[in-house]
Amino acid sequence: MTPRFHDLVPAALRRIWATEGHCPDLDLYSLFRARRIARPHDTAVIDAQGEISYADLDRRARCLAAGLARTGIGPGDTVGVQLPNTREAVAADLAIAALGAVALPFPVGRGGREALSLLGRSGARAVLAATEYRGLAHARELAELSRPSGVSVELAALHTVIAAGPGPVPEGCLSLDALLDTEAEDFVPARPDPDAAARILVSSGSEAEPKMVAYSHNALAGGRGNSLASLLRDGTPPRCLFLVPLASAFGSSGTAVTLARHGGCLVLLDRFTPDAALEAIRAHRPTHVMAVPTMVRMMLDRPAAEHERPAAPTALVLGGSALDAATREEARRAFGCAVVNLYGSADGVHCHGGLAGPAGPETGPGIVVGRPDPGVCEIRIAPLQGGASGDAGEILARGPMTPMCYVGAPELNMRYRTADGWVRTGDLGRFTDDGTLRVVGRLKDIVIRGGANVSPAEVEGELSSHPDVRDVLCVGVPDPLMGERLAACVVPRPGRQPALESLCAHLDRLGLERRKHPEHLLLIAGDLPLTPAGKPDRAALRGRAADAFPADRTQAG
Known part of the structure; x- marks a missing residue:
């Protein structure tokens, strides 16, 4: 039985956003088809197989749609997609949209247990897998x-x-190549309601199971599309190098936004390595590079001769975690372009400072993000219970990019959605006097030491300016006396060997209260571990820190 996707945003608001021009009010395949008709020979995708035009990609998508229809897939059905960054993944996005079905992409590398949960809870009827x-x-x-x-x-x-x-095709599977051999001349695309479900984004958050969030065609091409639109120069179609998986929440700006909404080109790597990423920038000259901060730090650590430096993109667009000021400036000099640290999540919030960067001083609590764009989402701050005036509160968002609902988890809709359509993000933030948003941490990531709350994000932001620190995440370690103690997981700069005493002295100089100082230091050789979605794997680091500093060895005090 196909699950229903209830839109928790009032329908009248959806219509207002469309009327005001914040949403194209067309389904994703129709948007793509218009691009294909206008410029059929433009390059749509560059991957390991080479280039493919809009016309050839469309032909591939229509054949796949017809093949899927022969297996019984129709409007409203959910189809899982577990493929690397290739033209096949893009064609699958378009084919599913052309059927009026709902795509459920999730990154390769996720094990069978997690795939089982996602496919089962979503009621998926088919899955394309590597x-x-x-x-x-x-x-x-x-x-x-x-x-x-x-x-x-x-x-x-x-x-x-x-x-x-x-x-060879495994037993019990159909071959993608066989489906692509389907004749598609008589295929007639569906024309789903633009406010109907188009894609389920999988959140790599800290729930016991990954959250699934249903997005409409308008929320993807409209709200998320507007977020990228503000980073384009003179409306020129973007050429986006995706170092993050297209199957991640960040990657949802691939097919739906870069191609269907803006008529651009996708440059894809089937897996990230810093050397392959730098070579792709040199060879394909993308206008925008979509990555997470850890990937940029890894690229910056690769020495390059001056003549090998890549041509400057318009922007590095970084999401998934905060980027410290020192690394942003280093990246700006090395790549010769704007560095945009996007604050966003699958749950329904996007905000950034544009190509010029956010206004306001870098000093102060939290990360300076930018001013909210009403074409993406409005943002307000809900005071925490018992909080004083001026304290940080929970960030709430609502606007054209707001998702419909959580999938297969009514308890999450109760917890994170309000009756009038706002999304409770679980993030902590505050506005400055000029309306600039600062994000100061996560409610869930708060470490409670002796009854006092410590925001790991705040400590990470200060530690990132230490001269010995290349990358850092802070996590809580269980402690029988204090409840939790803070551990700093640090990737040192080459040739450096930071010590806990040096890190704490640095925090002292910056004025950070001593109760917020880390009490453990875990040095990470190489790079921070990443999740299959390309984000720093905080859960893995929490486990490594717990193993390195077991409770029975922790010093009380």
Whole structure:
């Protein structure tokens, strides 16, 4: 049974945003088709296989849509997609949209247990998965889980597993190549309501299971599309290098925004390495590079001769975590472009300072983000219970990009959505006198030491300016006396060996209260671990810190 997606934003508000021009009020495939008709020979995607034009990508998408229709997929059905960054992933996005179905992309590398949860809770009827990716056989694993002898209760709706990529087709799977051989001349695309569900974004947050968030065509192409529109020069179509997975929440600005909304070009790597990313910037000259801060730090650590430096993009657009001022300035000099640190999440909030950067001083609590754009979402601050005037509160958002609802989790709708459509983000923030938003941390990430709250984000922001620190995340470590103690997980700069005493002295000089100082230091060789979605893996670091500083060895005091 196909689950229904309830829109928790009042319909009248959706219509107002469309009338005001914040949303294109067309479904994603129709938007893409208009681009294809206008400029059929323009390059749509550059991947490891080379270039593919809008016309050829459209032909591929229509054939796949017709093939999916033959398997029984129709309007409103959910289709999972677990593919690397390739033209196949883009064609799948477009084919699912052309059917009026709902795409559920999730990154390669996520194991069968998580895939089982996502596909089962969403009621997915089909899934496209990689035959092989870096030693993982996603298609075979999903086919085994969907068999009667597998874990079939959770996957009761799943009837088709489609294997994509080279190699033999696993037992129980259909071949993507076979579906693409379908004749599509008679295929007639659906014309879904632009306010109907188009995609389920998977949040890599801290819930026990990843959250799934349903977005409409208008929320993706409109609200999220407006967020990128403000970073374009003279309306020139963007050429976006996606270092993050297209299947991540950040990656939802790929097919729906870069191609369908803005008529640009996607430059794709099937996996990130700093050397491959730098080579792609040199070879393909993207206007925008979509990444997370840790990826940029890794690229900055690669020495390059002056003649090898890549041509300057318009902007590095970084999401997933905060970027410290020192690294932003280093990246600005190295790449010769604007560095935009996007504050956003799958839950329904986007805000940034544009190409000029946010106004306001860098000093002070939290990260300076920018002024909210009503074409993306309004933002307000809800005071915390017991909080004093001027204290940080929870960030709430509502606007053209606001998602419809959480999928398969009514308790999350109760917890994070208000009756009039606002999203409770779980982030802490405050506005400055000129209306600039500062984000000061996460409610969930708060470390409670001896009954006092410590925001890891605040401490990370201060530690990032230490001359020995290349990258840092702070996590709580269980403690029998204090409840939790703060551990700083630090990637040192090359040739440096920071000590806890030096870090705390640095925080003293910056005026940070001593109760917020880290009490453990975990040095990380290489780089911070990343989740399959490309974000720093805070949960993994929390586990490593707990192993390194077990409670029975923690000093009381």
